[in-house]
Amino acid sequence: MQEIFKVVEEQVRVNEVKKVHEVHLKVGKMMAVVPSSLSFCFEILSKGTMLEGAQLEIEEIPVRCKCKSCGGEFMVESFIFTCPDCKSSDLEQLSGNEFMVHSMEVD
Amino acid sequence: MEIKVLTNILKANEAIAEENRQLFSENRLLVINMISSPGSGKTSILEKTIELLTSDIRLGIIEGDVQTSKDAERINALGVPVVQINTQGGCHLDANMIKMTLPDLPLGEVDCLIIENVGNLVCPANYQLGEDMKVVVLSVTEGDDKPIKYPTIFRESQIMIINKIDLLTFTNFDMATAKEYALQINPELKIFEVSCQNGQGFDKWINWLASKIKNSSAL
Numbered sequence: 001m002q003e004i005f006k007v008v009e010e011q012v013r014v015n016e017v018k019k020v021h022e023v024h025l026k027v028g029k030m031m032a033v034v035p036s037s038l039s040f041c042f043e044i045l046s047k048g049t050m051l052e053g054a055q056l057e058i059e060e061i062p063v064r065c066k067c068k069s070c071g072g073e074f075m076v077e078s079f080i081f082t083c084p085d086c087k088s089s090d091l092e093q094l095s096g097n098e099f100m101v102h103s104m105e106v107d
Numbered sequence: 108m109e110i111k112v113l114t115n116i117l118k119a120n121e122a123i124a125e126e127n128r129q130l131f132s133e134n135r136l137l138v139i140n141m142i143s144s145p146g147s148g149k150t151s152i153l154e155k156t157i158e159l160l161t162s163d164i165r166l167g168i169i170e171g172d173v174q175t176s177k178d179a180e181r182i183n184a185l186g187v188p189v190v191q192i193n194t195q196g197g198c199h200l201d202a203n204m205i206k207m208t209l210p211d212l213p214l215g216e217v218d219c220l221i222i223e224n225v226g227n228l229v230c231p232a233n234y235q236l237g238e239d240m241k242v243v244v245l246s247v248t249e250g251d252d253k254p255i256k257y258p259t260i261f262r263e264s265q266i267m268i269i270n271k272i273d274l275l276t277f278t279n280f281d282m283a284t285a286k287e288y289a290l291q292i293n294p295e296l297k298i299f300e301v302s303c304q305n306g307q308g309f310d311k312w313i314n315w316l317a318s319k320i321k322n323s324s325a326l
Binding site for chain 2: 003004006007008011015017025030031032078079080081082089099100101102103104105106107
């Protein structure tokens, strides 16, 4: 959470932001982040700072893989890392490990 | 207006982890980040590993705990260089804690550094420390469904040690199920089954570890 504040505060400084309305996060399913807990922490910790009242928008990114054997792309369900078509487990993970501040809505 | 930020939240940690990695590589060190839930036997596995590794392999240990230096005292009693990090409530070690600790360890006189993380299967999975590999420990008393409950750490690890196998007959832990769950998350995972009580299975783990250390160090 502190890291999120650091990234946002840096942007506020660099862009001479007066008011932050929204912070948009992208969080991969592999990161084991609980959106409601993160939002709750954000609300509490932002009190009394210039981020007070800003909305934390959390976009969850599914785990996607590309099969190196048959070339198929698929969504990983229930963390089973096996190609549903050819059953190969030789995969390239395309998404699901994100944890980033994507954008901010500001004045 | 909208500002595109596109900044990885863990970027600062990963930059320091990379510095650590450079330092480890200059010292030809194999570095292991050991992760498990509390009470699975990480410190006992370390004690046994120290006892069984031949004396030509020099270990160094970093102990991560929320409070106390009890684990470091156990390791220190075996004559191995050890530093304790207390996170004062923090649920994981981060790269900077490791960086601050390194001056207290004789890196030039060590072949393998094992970092025992804070007992927790969630957050430590996301914080790189600069290690070569993560080792996840699962004990049979925790249940065979742990891998699918905490998939990230089983996906991130190269090794899984299943500990307390001497207790198998007293639990409903099914070894085949535990392995199947772990391997469906990470088909590359290498698995060792051990008991710190009777020493069962340690020969395979020690042989594997010793050859890994010899490959990465100047031994």
